[in-house]
Amino acid sequence: MRRREFLGSVAGGVLVTGLGLKAAPEEAIEIIDCHTHFYDPTRSEGVPWPPKESSLYRTVLPEHLRAQKQYRPVTGTVVVEASHRLEDNAWLLDLAKRDPFIVGVVGNLKPGGEGFAAHLKRFGSNPVYRGFRVSAELVKDLLKRKELTDLKRVIDADLSLDVNGGPETPGVIAALAGELPELRIVLNHIGNVHITGERPPVEWVEGIKSAGRARNIYCKISALMESAARGEVQAPADLDFYRPYIDVVWNAFGDERVIYGSDWPVSERAGDYAEQQRIVMEYASERGEGAVRGFCAENALRAYKWIRRDS
Template sequence: MHKRIDSHQHFWKFDPIRDNWIDESMQKIQKDFLPEDLLPILNENGFSDCVAVQASQSEIETDFLLDLASKNDFIKGVVGWVDLLDKNSAKRLELFSTQKKLKGFRHVVQGESDDFMFRKDFRNGINELKQHNYTYDILIFHRQLPAAINLVNSFPNQAFVIDHIAKPDIKSGAILSWKEDIKELAQAENVMCKISGMVTEANWNKWKPDDLRPYLDVIFENFTTKKLMFGSDWPVCNLAANYTIVVKIMEEYISQLPLLEQDLIWYGNANTFYNL
């Protein structure tokens, strides 16, 4: 069995006020999800390790994930949150830099205005990441791709990864403008892409694997196996599927690829990108 790492999953102790994005339509995930819940699922699906990604916007979240990582060896990396808009962000990053498992940061940009990534204070924060070799996860909706393209081209030495293939509108089947933007984004050498979060962009109750295929075709054609990594987006994936279903979709899609290329998607690319 070749090694596998889940490059994108979440943990939380559910708090209805803090986690207000988890609304009534998401009752399946209105509860705690902790390392002891994930470990058997990882084992069952042939994964040895994972990367835990922030789900709420506070340094308390970063500390919470780092604490879990310190107690659970299989959590190999943490993508935390820090206020990149703060003029003291360099000092905050300096304080975090002693944490070996902290690999990078993310902000829920999908919840911000479409020009958010052009903000000077945000860009000043992005500019500070390189000093500590921190990565940056770009979480956006597809309409924000033009801003993301500008961002990654403005910081050619910063390592970026796009989460959830930039959330195309799989539910409606719209693909054209997303496809054009992905093509342009993928040309930047400093950007990778997570094959994650797709089932929840489809129709939760009625999707089928064929609905995802055209979108997978686009990202494989443009990012190639050198720049793609698998992420489950557990437990959010439970809204439309489950861990094993998400893994099976990937297994089937890449089954014709040479094993070395499959290994890059399951393990190698995430391992390199996050310096695990």
């Protein structure tokens, strides 16, 4: 089912979710989940992630995401490559070719590594390839060595840079944004701060504020329940538990630079898809219709320039 047909199928109808029956909105909107992972361990070469002993070790494809019970219907996804293998970038692009539900691919490349320019040219020539993800540690190393040539190539290619790491990551990418203000940077999982019932840690708050001041940085509000479900602690499903952290992020980045993502299927270890989606959608709704539309799709369109593929 193409995205336009999917939108039409829920407009004015009723959506079945894990929370029961919910009246669909009068006017369905685009909702792009900007952080999913797809992989297939049955491939002849296997997969480097997830490990065989993990509950995540199974075939995970777009149809499996579409089958998840959802609070609001997701109409497309930007998939993030978690494998370090170069050719797995190509595998995701082949998957996207077969399924227009994938509106963007965030690959895995290593700026500063051998052959980077050629790899970027190869994959970046595909319009569905919207950028790649690196670790905060790599960014710190590139900044320390002042080796930013490859990241300048990302700007020239009109692609984006996802950055994943711990609570220090917002401060790291703020420094990078100062060096390369034209580079579109996307912070993953609000910096993976440990979410507790206590006040958000000061260092993380200051990092988020610093990143928010850089107009070329966007933030995915994703993996919230994962960040609360550390160790044996059960992740709460109440919006108010997460509100102090979402407030910090939303106030720093505003309605125009927050992005919806789930981190599915990794997120399922902390709670079901509909439950996690409800938390962030309820919060966005409090900010108004414009904020919802921005959060669900429009902000990611500016950050990633994802491709509408339903025609």
